[in-house]
Amino acid sequence: MVFTEAEIRKRMQKYGTVYFPKDIRDKEDDLIGIDNNKEILEDFFKSLDKYQEYAQKLQQVRITPSITVLLYGPPGTGKTSLTRALAKKYKVPMCIVDADKLVSPLLGDTLKNMRNVIELAAEIAKENKVFLLFFDELDAIASERSNVHEVGEIKRGVISFLQIIDRIDYEGIPLAIFGATNHQNQLDSAVWRRFTYHIWFGFPHLSIRKEILERFLRRLEKASIEVESSIFHRLLNEEKELLLNFEEMKKKSRKLTLLDYENNLKKETGLLSITVGYTGADIERAIRVSLLKAIQRGVLEYQDLINAMEFVGGTRTHVEQQSVLSRTEGEITEKKISNSSTKKKPRDI
Missing domain, CATH: 3.40.50.300 (P-loop containing nucleotide triphosphate hydrolases)
Known part of the structure; x- marks a missing residue:
């Protein structure tokens, strides 16, 4: 059947x-x-x-x-x-x-x-x-x-x-x-x-994040939402600069990976560095947040994306925070179990 x-x-x-x-x-x-x-x-x-x-x-x-x-x-x-x-x-x-x-x-x-x-x-x-x-x-x-x-x-x-x-x-x-x-x-x-x-399945590296961002932005343009033209140029320049810096640092340390390099980036240097530890889903969520500003103003600006990314936060940060909380709760639980097992029984009268 x-x-x-x-x-x-x-x-x-x-x-x-x-x-x-x-x-x-x-x-x-x-x-x-x-x-x-x-x-x-x-x-x-x-x-x-x-x-x-x-x-x-x-x-x-x-x-x-x-x-x-x-x-x-x-x-x-x-x-x-x-x-x-x-x-x-x-x-x-x-x-x-x-x-x-x-x-x-x-x-x-x-x-x-x-x-x-x-x-x-x-x-x-x-x-x-x-x-x-x-x-x-x-x-x-x-x-x-x-x-x-x-x-x-x-x-x-x-x-x-x-x-x-x-x-x-x-x-x-x-x-x-x-x-x-x-x-x-x-x-x-x-x-x-x-x-x-x-x-x-890991976090996307900077070139992939750039491509994810660009795809979402082009979709907005198809929906007649104006995207500030400088955004595409800034993303391109950020990628070039970051990859160039990576190659320079790699000359000093051949074991350096792109992942290690990105983990040490300063968050304030641009969209691609801010989004280290962000997934495609995180980026999409931030785009949706920034979209509200774009609808009000009629145009999506670079700073809207920066603000939205910082507001949403990346999965890596959320996971690390949750891990700290879980470890703390586990230590408290273990301490309670340990204390309860070592308590002396009251003597019989």
Whole structure:
């Protein structure tokens, strides 16, 4: 029995959002600066398209590929968008699983939900030839099992997750399992091993940020929003100056990378230095903020972009601040646990 679109939506919606190719608006060409990742995932989807032709014979000789992909890196760097864009291109239906819909405070429900969603996806994949299950925020359900602060339910969920993946691989089911995380250090080490592909999505470097900015600005011009002409010239000059400085510094230190160079840039020297540690999503959000000023005035000015970028802030800064807060909370929790365990019991009278 082949599942209809309506049946798949109805049965999967309790776990997340279902996308068929016609539902997806993400375009591969809109994603800039991740060409290497595009190439790797493009190969993956091409193989997935042909997988069914060889699945049965491979299973007979007990050599089946693990069609699993782990995408990791800061939020807003294109992990979900690229997956959706390629799923549309290769006509692969998919479901993005919402971790909040899996994790339950009721004992046993998290484990049951994880098992149910994967087994349902496997059933759909077998009947419809292919399906893609995308676990967003994978760390929420597959964190390090040795973490003393994690409840037993999550630990059991991790073990169950690994066992189900193994079974799907063994049976040669054409179910592609993707996991995405912004906190790769929190993932269980066994989870890392179960995923065949590990693909890093990092922050865009200065030339990519320039291209992202220019694309957004040209889109505004198409909407009859005037963009101050000097913005394009200033971006070009900033790029030239920064790259020239980088080459000069590299002569003194051959091990210097563009990433190291950018991390030491002073924030007040222009748009491209201000946006170090910004993702494409951060830049888009700042453009939207600056757009309000442009609508009032009838023209978008360079300073509007500077102000908007500073107002929005970059993902790297937000992540670092959150990391500090998390460490502080963890230290406080550990201190409380330590204090409570070392307290002397009152003597019997």
